[in-house]
Amino acid sequence: MPEHLRRGNATKSKFRAFVEYVFSNQKRRIRIRVRTFGIDRARIKIGVANIAYNMRRVVFHRQKTATPA
Numbered sequence: 001m002p003e004h005l006r007r008g009n010a011t012k013s014k015f016r017a018f019v020e021y022v023f024s025n026q027k028r029r030i031r032i033r034v035r036t037f038g039i040d041r042a043r044i045k046i047g048v049a050n051i052a053y054n055m056r057r058v059v060f061h062r063q064k065t066a067t068p069a
Helices: 003-030 039-065
Strands: none
Touching: 003 039
């Protein structure tokens, strides 16, 4: 594989790995299934799942950085 293609692939795979983790987490924990009529309803369902994921991450990071009293 040429060097410039290898570097481009490495850059893309870092981003893909992060995005795939988020999607797998949503499918596993939230059990998201997008089976709706219309793109607007699908966007709303995915948006709510993203909000739930982000809230879970905020809670996790706050608990992680909290100092015990």
